[in-house]
Amino acid sequence: MTTAETHALTGAYVLDAIGDSERAQFERHLRDCEVCAQEVSELRAVAALLGVAADTEPPARMRAAVLARITVTRQAPPLVHEPRPAAGVSPRWRTRAAITVAAVAAVAAGVVGGVTLGGGPSGDHGPALVTADGQILAAPDAVTVTARAATGGTGRAEASRSVAQVAVSLDGVAALDPAHAYQVWLIGPRGPLSAGLIRPDAGPLVSTLPADVDHIAVTTEPATGSPRPTTPGVLRFDLG
Amino acid sequence: MAGHAGTLTMTPPPLSTVEEPVTPEALLARVARGDEAAFAALYDELAGPVLGLVVRVLRDRAQSEEVAQETLLEIWCKAATFTPDRGNVRSWALTIAHRRAIDRVRSEQSGSDRETRAGRLDPRRDFDEVAEQTMLRLERDDVRAALATLTDLQRRSIELAYYDGYTYREVGDLLDIPVSTVKSRMRDGLIRLRHALGARA
Numbered sequence: 001m002t003t004a005e006t007h008a009l010t011g012a013y014v015l016d017a018i019g020d021s022e023r024a025q026f027e028r029h030l031r032d033c034e035v036c037a038q039e040v041s042e043l044r045a046v047a048a049l050l051g052v053a054a055d056t057e058p059p060a061r062m063r064a065a066v067l068a069r070i071t072v073t074r075q076a077p078p079l080v081h082e083p084r085p086a087a088g089v090s091p092r093w094r095t096r097a098a099i100t101v102a103a104v105a106a107v108a109a110g111v112v113g114g115v116t117l118g119g120g121p122s123g124d125h126g127p128a129l130v131t132a133d134g135q136i137l138a139a140p141d142a143v144t145v146t147a148r149a150a151t152g153g154t155g156r157a158e159a160s161r162s163v164a165q166v167a168v169s170l171d172g173v174a175a176l177d178p179a180h181a182y183q184v185w186l187i188g189p190r191g192p193l194s195a196g197l198i199r200p201d202a203g204p205l206v207s208t209l210p211a212d213v214d215h216i217a218v219t220t221e222p223a224t225g226s227p228r229p230t231t232p233g234v235l236r237f238d239l240g
Numbered sequence: 241m242a243g244h245a246g247t248l249t250m251t252p253p254p255l256s257t258v259e260e261p262v263t264p265e266a267l268l269a270r271v272a273r274g275d276e277a278a279f280a281a282l283y284d285e286l287a288g289p290v291l292g293l294v295v296r297v298l299r300d301r302a303q304s305e306e307v308a309q310e311t312l313l314e315i316w317c318k319a320a321t322f323t324p325d326r327g328n329v330r331s332w333a334l335t336i337a338h339r340r341a342i343d344r345v346r347s348e349q350s351g352s353d354r355e356t357r358a359g360r361l362d363p364r365r366d367f368d369e370v371a372e373q374t375m376l377r378l379e380r381d382d383v384r385a386a387l388a389t390l391t392d393l394q395r396r397s398i399e400l401a402y403y404d405g406y407t408y409r410e411v412g413d414l415l416d417i418p419v420s421t422v423k424s425r426m427r428d429g430l431i432r433l434r435h436a437l438g439a440r441a
Contacts, residue, residue, distance in 0.1 A: 005420065005423070008420070008423045008424055008427055009423060010427055011398075011423065011424075011425075011426030011427030011428075011429065011430050011431075012401065012407075012408040012422075012423050012426050012427075014430065015398060015401040015402045015408075015426055015430075016338055016339055016342040016401070016402075016405075017401035017402075017406065017407050017408045017411065017426065018407055018408060019407055019409075041325060041327065042434060043427070043430045043431070043434065044327055044331065044335055045327045045328075045331050045434075046430050046433050046434045046437065047335070047338070047402060047430065048327065048330065048331035048332075048334040048335055048338075049331075049383055049433075049437060050383060050398070050402050050403075050433075051289065051292075051293035051296070051334040051337065051338055051402075052289055052293075052330070052334065052380075052383070054289070054292035054293045054295065054296040055288045055289045055292040055380075056288055056291050056292035056295060057288060058287040058288060058291045058305075058308065059305070062287065062291070062305050062308065062309060063280075063283060063284075063287065065309060066283060066287075066309050066312045066313065067276070067279070067280055067283065069309070069313055070276060070279055070313065070316045071276065073313055073316060073317060074317070075272075075274060075316060075317050075318075075319065075320060076317050076318050076320060076321055077320060078272075078320040078321060193269075194272075194320065208323060208324060208325065225320070227272060227273035227274055227320070228273060
């Protein structure tokens with residue numbers, strides 16, 4: 001299939017009018033093609049409106065059945081970025097983590113990187129921001145905020161308000177045992193929003209950045225992630 | 241370590257102090273935290289459109305209720321994975337519902353249930369005929385008006401795919417036009433619908 005023919009599949013794709021293998025193929029294409037991904041997102045909203053028109057009154061038994069089933073149905077954790085099995089991690093890590101978290105707590109404000117978003121040309125632009133799908137964001141307001149973790153490594157947040165995205169990466173931060181994971185939180189007046197789990201030394205975790213988020217925290221959580229932070233955290237970035 | 245929460249300045253304010261508007265998006269955020277009451281409220285927002293769409297595609301009421309239940313359970317399960325780039329919550333729910341309904345149609349088809357399939361071939365069936373359910377009248381009228389702005393080929397391609405579950409190749413066969421044309425009509429038809437529906441889409 002030529003590239004032009006692939007691009008033309010956006011309509012058929014959002015209508016669920018392609019076969020399974022072609023669907024999988026097109027979804028791989030979507031990961032690399034920003035133009036198609038954007039078009040799919042727009043056309044999907046149109047397709048959903050075709051469905052809205054068919055609203056109907058569901059029977060009470062269906063409500064009772066669904067509400068009963070959720071009480072025994074486990075929820076999926078937030079999307080995990082580049083999941084890989086942990087290897088060679090010392091079981092003593094948790095103890096060490098507890099100590100280092102306490103250490104971080106003691107110096108919380110001190111470890112925060114000092115760059116303010118929107119600070120103009122004086123900001124540290126760092127390397128180009130690369131998102132998970134390979135797109136390079138050359139946003140003029142992209143800035144890099146770094147913070148030192150007491151666990152011996154550093155964290156880095158590359159963010160742009162204009163494209164509303166942030167990429168968080170951990171460099172040299174201790175790996176966790178398989179039962180635990182680092183979770184990234186976007187924090188603003190609405191409370192913490194999970195941006196997902198992140199592994200040290202894996203690629204950056206890329207998330208949308210809501211306008212009201214003013215800082216980002218990284219905490220240790222159970223490996224499946226938590227609905228809200230349960231530990232004080234190992235890193236914090238102030239976005240100003 | 242949970243006992244340490246709240247000891248640091250970075251700890252966010254308790255969620256209970258944050259007044260959130262009760263939009264499906266706000267409800268979903270609470271559902272992602274395992275809030276069953278929020279899910280019940282979200283169910284009330286979504287169950288009608290979800291079931292309506294599935295009935296529209298599958299016709300069979302009992303099967304449709306099953307598929308609608310699976311869709312709503314999937315929303316419960318995947319609440320934490322929702323991101324705004326997937327559109328609003330209702331559109332996300334309907335996307336899941338449609339995919340599940342279409343999968344059911346296709347597996348039914350491979351199960352050689354040709355008779356049911358043939359019933360869907362009735363060329364006289366159009367948007368009005370299946371609009372017998374209780375509906376969100378305004379939105380229905382808007383969508384119908386928008387569909388009326390399409391060329392015949394655009395409208396039939398989209399309806400055969402979305403409401404009847406045909407692949408674009410099958411639509412090409414049915415309408416006796418090249419598959420590349422079908423793909424294009426689906427795409428440019430949706431783009432035209434998007435303009436016609438304006439801010440709604």
